[in-house]
Amino acid sequence: MFDGLTERLSGVFDRLSGRGVLSDKDIDEALREVRVALLEADVALPVVREFIAKAKERASGEAVIRSVRPADQVVKITYDGLVEMLGGDGEPEGLNLSLNPPTVILMAGLQGSGKTTTAAKLGLRLVRERKKVLLASLDTRRPAAMEQLAVLAVQAGVESLPIVAGQSAPDIARRALSAAKLQGYDVVILDTAGRTTLDEAMMAEAAEIARIATPSETLLVADSLTGQDAVRTAKAFHERLPLTGLVLTRADGDGRGGAALSMRAVTGLPIKFLGVSEKIDGLDAFDARRVAGRILGQGDVVALVEKAAQDIDLAQAEVLARKLAKGQFDLEMMAEQLAQMKKMGGMEGLMGLLPGVQKIKKQIAEANISDRMLDRQTAIISSMTKQERKKPDILQASRKRRIAKGAGVDVAEVNRLLKQHRQTADAFKMMSRSGGRGFAQMASMLGMGGGGPGGGGGDLARLKALGGGKPPSAEEIQKALPGFGGGASDGGLKLPGLGGLSGLNPFKK
Template sequence: MVFEGLADKLQQTFKKLRGRGKLSEADVNEAMREVRMALLEADVNFKVVKDFISRIKERAVGQEVMESLTPGQYVVKIVNDELTNLMGGTQSRITISSKPPTVVMLVGLQGAGKTTTAGKLAHYLKKQNKRPLLVAADIYRPAAIKQLEVLGEQLEIPVFSLGDRENPVTIAQKAIQRALAYANDIVIIDTAGRLHINEELMQELKSVKQAVKPHEILLVVDSMTGQDAVTVAENFNQQLGLDGVILTKLDGDARGGAALSIKAVTGCPIKFAGMGEKLDALEPFHPDRMASRILGMGDVLSLIEKAQTAIDLEKAQEMEKKFRKEEFTLDDFLDQMEQVRKLGPLDQILGMLPGMGNLKKLQDVKIDEKEIKRIEAIIRSMTKKERKDPAIINGSRRKRIALGSGTRVQEVNKLLKQFTEARKMMKKLQEMKKSGKKNSGFRLPFMR
């Protein structure tokens, strides 16, 4: 879950407030002490924390809150508002030039994930019906050029490279000429990084900026470095004038300090967040949605957007009909697993649902990728007839399936038993849906 440690502490603090009928100033002060500690532990800038707490206290001890029927909830709303403002208030988008190509220059230190982010950004823009061109301008790390070329091949996005003998300014200029000639409307320049900020690096980046006049200079920073990320952002912004920040590894055990401090300290908005290793794991950064996720209110809008891009609506409707008619087969089960995997890690998806982020039960739900592959192998080793009607799978068939999938008969038996139980549960869910009863919960075979 995003900012797991910080989110847990804040949600526990506000749970106490929600349970009280009336709030005194002492109650608010006690809650704010806990909030202050949680933010400092999350490596949020000290001055940012001080100002943040001050603004909340000023609003939370007002007459309007004290006389509210649900003062605890009102305080949570204030914190949600202030968290949203702290991270930028509203979504900040990439500036698209009215006269193509739009030039985006990615900058940052080595190890922040700049080259991979260039590929992810190109993939994201391609899905927005743009025609991106990736530019390999990191001439000091030959592996970076090769890495970008491999990414371009995987994503079917062109990569412009002149090797490591031309200087970055020439590469950037010729890349724009190439984009104009081949109608690429977005140019993403992957510039060189260093292990630390130095004059040589900055001078080179300034030269590229002066030569191609990028519409966007985006800094790629590792969110797990906390306050170091904020310091890096400050330095790059002073020297180059940043248009925004892309935070990588926000799905990891990032404490949250970078995301909650960067905008307040540097004035630079966070435009994207890396939420995983896959090439489609780059999301536009929405301050309001992120604040809601931190406070356990969910992020239904992002979940809907994920579902719209990952799930085939016609297939989903067809599957619902099969549930109702009890015609759900192992082929359908395989298809459902693939659709769910496209949405991303299950803990992230569940964390987007209101009230689910702080449920302790979720910490026990782990998706075992090896188990998924094993299940896929077993099902694909079956005949069409067996997938449609698992009841015909007798002892000899089970041995054949186990042999074909490289598994044991016991594992085939286990899957068939769990599938039968899941099908019964789906029938039960349909009945519950009609009667309005609540689901007691069940686990799919690949959940631990």
Template sequence: MAFDSLSEKLQNVFKNLRSKGRLTEDDVKAALKEVKMALLEADVNFKVVKQFVKDVQERAIGQDVMNGLNPGQMVIKIVNEEMVRLMGSETTEIALRPGKELTIIMMAGLQGAGKTTTTAKIAGKLKAKGKKVLLAACDVYRPAAIEQLQINGEKQGVEVFSMGDKNTPVNIAKAAVEHATKNDFNVLIIDTAGRLHVDEDMMAELIQIKENVAVSQTILVVDAMTGQDAVNVAKTFDEKIGIDGVVLTKLDGDTRGGAALSIRAVTGKPILYAGMGEKLSDLEQFYPDRMASRILGMGDVLTLIEKAQNELDEEKAKKLEEKMRKNEFDFEMYLESMSQMKKMGGLSSILGMMPGLGGGKMPEIDEGAAEKNMARTEAIIFSMTVEERQNPSLLNPSRKRRIAQGAGVDIAEVNRLVKQFDQAKKMMKQMPGMMKKGKKGMFKGLPF
């Protein structure tokens, strides 16, 4: 995740604080000096860092903290609370007009930030909430922008309104409103053109659309990997055209991520969503408290649970659980558990949300190698007959040779998989009991 380096540095600071029985004022100041350096290195806005450290220090040097039973823990608690406050405290949803009234959302942002993909992602989120969504293709300059929106709209099951690239964006937007009104859509999302940098033409076009169409929400898409530039872009857009919220993309990348900690403080505008990958499902509601937990290495179990509930097939999860209870774990289930894990973003995505496994504590996972291994495993299982998958005890040496040949692998790999499977089966015997301990069965059916 974007904050791995920052998370690791902060956890080292906190480890030192916890090791001290009592804290002096100098201890707190020295720790906060390290926190300040870590935040600046993560590309958090200098003024924001200065104010943040000042606020934490004022609270941390109070008598209640210094003389408390666990002062180190109290300082960490204060850092967590101030970080949540910095990012906005409350989770902010896109404001939709009541009932069947049409909500018009204008998407804005620089080229390369992922605006068109994010537009389709948001459409999918709103559709899932029961909204009838129409997308309007108003980026008439970038080659294939209209086609990209149409492909993504189709994947999301959302209609795309297009008039090609020979009309002006403002005329397309006006016609889209007319089409949406006539056909009982209650949300219209306008995908506008981006530029490589902020320029007057782009701003003039956005202002023109807002003057001709009753835009309810203007949402800015910014690339988290650009750090402070993302904050400056957000500030400029807000000053020129006025924005209502921000979507941060590429927060899954190897980036310093300081934009997430600066945007709210600098612009006063909330972060609505975080883009965590390229798939159309990789868009998370932005929860300041959960993001602070991730940054401080406390995990994000709530998002993990929600991801499981949204991505996993409930019916399949139930069948999986029943078979595990009866100790009927077979290669069909092994395949299914791999498929479920893929839906949730892979092993590193899951581990990154577990408490204590973020920021440097998480073992390095080579995603490319993991995917190749998964593909080879699938090839081996698909080379088995249905009977062999359902009854692994049939796998004698001659059958294994045939399977290895069919999958294009060495027989040693087949033997290795069978051994892993036997180990997994033993583990699965214990799983039903472990699952019952999960809060209201929320972890039922998770493929790990």
């Protein structure tokens, strides 16, 4: 969502980085370009004016002009301004869960904003926190809205209120509250009806439901791709409902990102969650510091590790780690790594969390590094027999032609995959000769032993310390991510937990 803004701001700061001393004129020109970048990203004009005024005040002092690295100081000022605009540098605001259950969470928003899907995603998130959750659809107007929530509830492993035809939305709300109290639910999520546009009937119904349910949280779900319309929607809902927070959906889309930057500043409401994918688990807690870091091209290494800890099957990872510690790495294991990478969000999702990737997007595109590449590599391995996957050395010319035909690729692509596998396998063998220390560190970081429950806390703390206005260095990232990747000798990208791709070099075809 922030790619366009990130690219524009990166260009501004790159031009500053070559200068030893910054004059007032340099700072004015830089802030003028930042202003244009924010406006092009569809940030509200009053928000931009306030941001630039504060940044100029901070940047006009002698501390910046005479700084050893003045360009870094300007980046830091911009970073601090973005964090402030997005909600401050405190800990992310979680949900206000009542000490006397059931806690009621009311979901509001326009039709098509992703409100029903977000309700199910939030239910899954709470279930993972060991909460007993009940979903209830109050949308009596949109065809199949109740059935949609029931289907999503099954996918999320959450209970949903049985559908009773003919009931009004307020009556459904009363029935949901009664069922939650009688059956001992911790949280009730009420999914209200929406419209394609704002109207009085929708607002009146939502206000009545809020009066009946007295929710602890009233979350407005807004589509990030609607730009300034989302800001107007937020203001209108905030005037009629006791909103406590915002949820921005489709944050993985190609919108300009201005809604996220504007809504918090205009409404004063915290952004609590971001919808980051169509998947049922695609809901991330909003952290102003980490989002500001992404906007400035610093990536989000903490999110990368959290994603690994959440999605990696620890039992399978332990088996894999034992094999790797012995120097074993066949094509079946590589296929498992490719599948794991797809599960964690694919190539594009993971690369978006790595520092500095924005600056090499062109090289990445030229090297055809994408989710499609993962699918092709998986197809190549799937076209092999079990024996060929276990012993790739037996793959001679005739076998390669058969595999290429089965996967729909050229023989040259099969050879590239085999070379990549061979480089990674050699790297793991070298690690195994060192006593497997890297594997022990990786297991400890993911809580698989070596430090007892939560043994990876120290490494995660080091990652969190990498934030701020300055991107972490490659050495810092490698230190914070011990034992991940194969450490290929040809300068390839090292991606966490993705041994099968650790030898991939984005600068070589």
